[in-house]
Amino acid sequence: PAFLLLTKADISTVVDGPSFCDFPAYQVSSKTGEGLDQLRRAISSFLAGDYLSSAESVMLTERRHHEALLFCVDSLGRAESFLDDSSSLELLALELRESLYHLGQISGETTTEALLDDIFSGFCIGK
Structure with missing residues (x-):
């Protein structure tokens, strides 16, 4: 689950989310706060739902976690292709x-x- 945020709602006209995206779209403005109440309600509704309490749910908050999980899934997909071939046990491993x-x-x-480096690049250390 994800939310698509269309920013600068205070200066742009109303647009729909892109057609390639199935996520719910919300227009918000960080300058005026427009749309934030609707976004808060949507997030609260999502968190109050039973998705997070299901055994299959995972919430990733870091981009690098998401990328690592995608790489893991790719590796498992390749491993699965070697399961039926006993000559590929080393590749499976x-x-x-x-x-x-x-x-x-x-x-x-x-x-x-x-x-x-990736983790600490997100920190701002003052002088």
Whole structure:
């Protein structure tokens, strides 16, 4: 689940969300606050629903977690293609290790210099 925010509602005309996106679209203005009440109600309604209480629900709040999960799914898809071929057991193991590596980036078990740079690039350290 995601919400599509169309910003600058105070200076633009009403537009629909893009046709390629199935997410609910909300026009908001950070300058005037226009549309924020509607967005808050939508988020509250979503959080009060039973989606988050289901065993299959996951809420990712970091872009890097989402990307790592996508890489993990890709690796698992490739691993699945090797399940029926006993000559590809090494490739199966490689893809399973790769998927665990990406899950480790989310859980903190896998840490690389690039990952740390990405994490700390979001912090603003004053003088």
